[in-house]
Amino acid sequence: MSALTDLNTGIALCRQCEIVNTRTKSVPGEGAENAEIMFIGEAPGWNEDQQGRPFIGAAGQFLDELLASINLKRAGVYIANVIKCRPPENRDPLPTEIANCQKWLDRQIELISPKIIVTLGRYSMAKFFPGKTISKIHGTSQTQNGIIYFAMYHPAAALHQGNLRQTLKEDMMKLPPLLAQAKALKQKAAEAEAPPKPEPPVQQLSMF
Ligand code: URA
Numbered sequence: 001m002s003a004l005t006d007l008n009t010g011i012a013l014c015r016q017c018e019i020v021n022t023r024t025k026s027v028p029g030e031g032a033e034n035a036e037i038m039f040i041g042e043a044p045g046w047n048e049d050q051q052g053r054p055f056i057g058a059a060g061q062f063l064d065e066l067l068a069s070i071n072l073k074r075a076g077v078y079i080a081n082v083i084k085c086r087p088p089e090n091r092d093p094l095p096t097e098i099a100n101c102q103k104w105l106d107r108q109i110e111l112i113s114p115k116i117i118v119t120l121g122r123y124s125m126a127k128f129f130p131g132k133t134i135s136k137i138h139g140t141s142q143t144q145n146g147i148i149y150f151a152m153y154h155p156a157a158a159l160h161q162g163n164l165r166q167t168l169k170e171d172m173m174k175l176p177p178l179l180a181q182a183k184a185l186k187q188k189a190a191e192a193e194a195p196p197k198p199e200p201p202v203q204q205l206s207m208f
Helices: 003-013 046-051 058-069 095-112 122-128 155-160 163-172 175-193
Strands: 037-041 078-081 116-120 141-144 147-152
Touching (some): 003 095, 058 155, 058 163, 095 122, 116 122, 155 163
Parallel strands (some): 037 078, 116 147
């Protein structure tokens, strides 16, 4: 069993928040275990709660479309949420729920070790860009401990505000060059860590 599957079992058994009593299934996340890009949304909705899979409703369809626009499939990335259980009536996650679920998200990030984390929406953004406003920082990135964090609006926002559709599409287009940048960053870090190559032996000049 992979460490991530093990983690998902831990998430399914977690009973730390009240909402475990009203949810149907936990929604740990899914995708490639070695994904270079990890998307982090807010919380499961009704569809996700029924099936135990993230972003499979209307917002998820738009996310699939956005991924396809840069030649990505969900199987090639990892998709998770800040909290793993659906809040009743899709209310906003509570600070205690976010705090309780932090350990699961932290461990997911540790195991997947993505090069880029894309925050989808305010709650996810608040975790990695504290004190910032989504309308100001969407489409921008910051690097911390070798991971590039990139902020985007939540795909569901575009379902209510049509003009955000284009904004999300434009922000998504920034991901491929950012990934190239992330790869170069990792390469540089690896080179800096590698032991110095031994000097070639000095050639003795032969008299003959
Ligand atoms: N919205 C989210 O933030 N996450 C999901 O999984 C679905 C909708």
